Amino acid sequence: EPIKCCFSPRYQIHTGLQHSIIRPSQPSCLPAHMDTLPQRLREAGYSTHMVGKWHLGFYRKACLPTRKGFDSFFGSLTGSVDYYSYGSCDGPGVCGYDLHEDEGVAWGQEGKYSTTLFTQRARKILETHDPTERPLFLLLSLQAVHTPLQPPKSYIYPYRDMANVARRKYAAMVSTVDEAVRNVTYALRKLGYYRNSVIIYSTDNGAQPFTGGSNWPLRGRKGTYWEGGVRGVAFVHSPLLRRRRRVSKALLHISDWFPTLVGLAGGNISQVS
Numbered sequence: 140e141p142i143k144c145c146f147s148p149r150y151q152i153h154t155g156l157q158h159s160i161i162r163p164s165q166p167s168c169l170p171a172h173m174d175t176l177p178q179r180l181r182e183a184g185y186s187t188h189m190v191g192k193w194h195l196g197f198y199r200k201a202c203l204p205t206r207k208g209f210d211s212f213f214g215s216l217t218g219s220v221d222y223y224s225y226g227s228c229d230g231p232g233v234c235g236y237d238l239h240e241d242e243g244v245a246w247g248q249e250g251k252y253s254t255t256l257f258t259q260r261a262r263k264i265l266e267t268h269d270p271t272e273r274p275l276f277l278l279l280s281l282q283a284v285h286t287p288l289q290p291p292k293s294y295i296y297p298y299r300d301m302a303n304v305a306r307r308k309y310a311a312m313v314s315t316v317d318e319a320v321r322n323v324t325y326a327l328r329k330l331g332y333y334r335n336s337v338i339i340y341s342t343d344n345g346a347q348p349f350t351g352g353s354n355w356p357l358r359g360r361k362g363t364y365w366e367g368g369v370r371g372v373a374f375v376h377s378p379l380l381r382r383r384r385r386v387s388k389a390l391l392h393i394s395d396w397f398p399t400l401v402g403l404a405g406g407n408i409s410q411v412s
């Protein structure tokens with residue numbers, strides 16, 4: 140059944156965050172009155188967990204993922220975090236350790252590669268949760284592929300002939316993401332979720348050609364309003380889909396996820412402003 144009409148999702152411009160990123164020292168975050176996807180899914184009976192990059196503000200507790208609808212959080216609150224040390228800087232010398240668990244600091248993870256660490260955490264959530272008891276919403280927001288370009292050495296080998304060093308590293312990091320997707324899908328199958336799952340894979344914006352990315356044949360890059368900046372790649376995979384193996388050319392906007400997914404979960408899709 141297609142989701143029935145008449146809900147107009149909210150454009151992100153209404154969050155008041157239509158500027159560049161939230162810098163670590165900037166006192167800014169999602170407005171308090173806007174319900175998030177996990178809040179609505181939780182109301183609909185879901186357990187909600189987030190692993191990975193948040194970057195929607197943290198300057199006070201009310202901004203944290205655990206106050207925005209997630210039962211648990213494990214990941215980073217800022218952007219461009221180091222994949223191994225979890226160091227994050229807001230200019231020279233203004234640096235800190237940014238790996239967090241719920242509302243505290245997750246010390247002692249230095250040296251563990253973030254794509255692998257976050258994927259392991261996702262697996263742990265799948266192992267601990269009982270899908271026969273409650274449905275689960277898991278948001279795995281990997282840092283990859285983003286600067287700093289830090290692939291583990293072993294992933295570079297297949298791309299060793301690429302002349303452009305940034306592109307070579309970038310390709311290797313994409314391979315770690317591919318592997319993460321494989322591992323999570325495998326865990327979903329092994330732990331009894333898969334047949335009743337909807338897997339959504341999506342980028343958050345276009346690539347950055349200055350650091351190994353490419354949006355060819357589209358013009359522009361992340362941070363611009365050309366298609367190369369705002370037209371992202373995504374796919375939906377689910378054994379529940381009736382028309383599978385289909386390429387959709389329809390325009391899907393990021394604001395469609397909220398009503399589509401809350402509707403699918405049987406939740407409340409009305410807008411509270």
Ligand SMILES: *[C@@H]1O[C@H](CO)[C@@H](O)[C@H](O)[C@H]1NC(C)=O
Binds near residue numbers: 254255315316318322
């Ligand atoms: C995927 O799983 C394999 C086998 O457990 C592990 O060696 C690898 O590090 C995992 N990769 C990621 C990206 O989590």
